[in-house]
Amino acid sequence: MTGRLLRLHLRARGASAFVAGVSVITLLAWAGGTWLAGRSFLDGPAARLPVVVLAPLLAAVLLGSTLAGADEELERGTPLRWPAWRAGHVLLAVFAVAAALVLTGLRVPETFGAHALARNTFGWIGLVAGATALLGARLAWLPAFGYGCAVYFARPRDTGVFVALWAWPVQPSAAAASWWAASGVLALGLTGYAYRGSAVSRRPRPSQ
Amino acid sequence: MTTVSVAGLQVSYGKRVVLDDLAIELGVGVHGLLGPNGAGKTTLMRVLATVLRPDRGEVRLLGRRIDDRVGLRQARRRLGYLPQAFGFYPRFTVREFVEYFAWLREMPAARIPLAVDRAIERVGLLDRADDRMKHLSGGMLRRAGIAQAIVNDPRVLLLDEPTAGLDPEQRVEFRTLLRELGCDAVVLVSTHLVEDVAAACARVSLVDDGRLVFAGRPEELIAAGGDGDSGDSPIERGYTAVLRGARQVSR
Structure with a gap:
């Protein structure tokens, strides 16, 4: 592997647009989180739930567009060790997004702060990566977005193990089961995407 | 020397069988792949390009089976592929x-x-x-x-409709390039333009309804046609005659 291949690959996958998008999301998360935590009529740091759910979700949706090449079929017919590249791609994104978002919630990291932002980054990116393997990069945002909306509006108050497992994005960071669920989703999504890549139709594309 | 070998190939999309027990052997040189729309040409190209896994059959590229991981990577290093789009x-x-x-x-x-x-x-x-x-x-x-x-x-070059969109002068230049490439590689060109096959290919294969119905030299395809067959050129008449014959046999 050389730096030149890496640079071309990052450009091919729209890395600069992704970094710019994540920077904007980070700034908005910081501003939104600070504003929500500072309102006397809200729950203090616990009021940051919308930021904790939405910011990593948007970053994961942005990542989805980078998970396929312009011509998946043409590229996967090459001998490059694609599973390793794909895994590296997702892990690098997890690290970058989590690092950026965690910074925005460090002042009060508990409940819905830095810790929950890191957990949700794992979960949402895992979900988008898994959906890419099953549905293709173009539709990968759909399951995460739909699940995110459903779980946010359901917002169970209970923090029991079963609830924490299915409603991990809206659980306080102290709920251990929510970490297991988010990490499990990341492991599954990462493995599925690394081995399958972005889903490609078995049928040939229509000609130009 | 045979460097591409396919035997008993079957590919289906859902219930529709697209390639049915297809066998083909290709050596160094330029090979034309002809056939009507939906005959299975693009599917065959995708299997040979290692991007579509067949349901059944054995594919060997450069002497190696591509269902073996090591052989697949080695074959891919020596493979060139241009999809239809x-x-x-x-x-x-x-x-x-x-x-x-x-x-x-x-x-x-x-x-x-x-x-x-x-x-x-x-x-x-x-x-x-x-x-x-x-x-x-x-x-x-x-x-x-x-x-x-x-x-x-590449030692194996797969070109699916490479001349689509090229002007006549570029097509003539492209045929020259094909002949150069075919000196030391297996070049398989899928096309609807039978005159490209007549001008540039040493051998031609004709696929219809997922089966190989003709394999030979362009002159043999030309010889298969008669004055009563439809087509504006001898090779077009040969093409339609072979297709008609294959369909009569299958009925």
Whole structure:
């Protein structure tokens, strides 16, 4: 592997647009989180739930567009060790997004702060990566977005193990089961995407 | 010497069988792949390009089975493929696009700059090498696609409708390039343009309804046609005669 291949690959996958998008999301998360935590009529740091759910979700949706090449079929017919590249791609994104978002919630990291932002980054990116393997990069945002909306509006108050497992994005960071669920989703999504890549139709594309 | 060998190949899309017990052997040289729409030409190309796994059958490229992981990687290094319609990176220059595929095919780093320039020159795009892909015409995009397919000097080159969008002068130049490439590689060209086959191919295979119905030299295909067969050229008449004969037998 050389730096030149890496640079071309990052450009091919729209890395600069992704970094710019994540920077904007980070700034908005910081501003939104600070504003929500500072309102006397809200729950203090616990009021940051919308930021904790939405910011990593948007970053994961942005990542989805980078998970396929312009011509998946043409590229996967090459001998490059694609599973390793794909895994590296997702892990690098997890690290970058989590690092950026965690910074925005460090002042009060508990409940819905830095810790929950890191957990949700794992979960949402895992979900988008898994959906890419099953549905293709173009539709990968759909399951995460739909699940995110459903779980946010359901917002169970209970923090029991079963609830924490299915409603991990809206659980306080102290709920251990929510970490297991988010990490499990990341492991599954990462493995599925690394081995399958972005889903490609078995049928040939229509000609130009 | 046979370097592409396919036996008992079957591919289905859902319940529809697209390739049915197809067998084909290809050696060094330019081979034309003809057939009506939906005959299975593109599916065969995708199987040989190692991007579509067949339901059944054995495929050997350069003497190696491609269901073996090591053999697959080795075959892919010596494979060039141009799909019928390909996606590209609009902001890449032609040189970057071709270079990217040289890297993906794991060419030795030291060989890449020269190989990229040579591939671009061979398709006549050297003066546009630093133009972004989004600024190219349809014919130029096609030539950039051919350049990425030949950048690694493939031993097996698969071109699916390579002349679509090329003007007559470019097609003549392309046939010359094909003959050059066919001197030391297996070149399989899927096309509807039978005159390209007559002009550039040493052998021709005709696929209909997922089965190989003819394999031979272009002259043999021409000889199969008669005055009563439809077509404007001898090879078109041969093509329609072989197809008609194959369909009568299958009924």
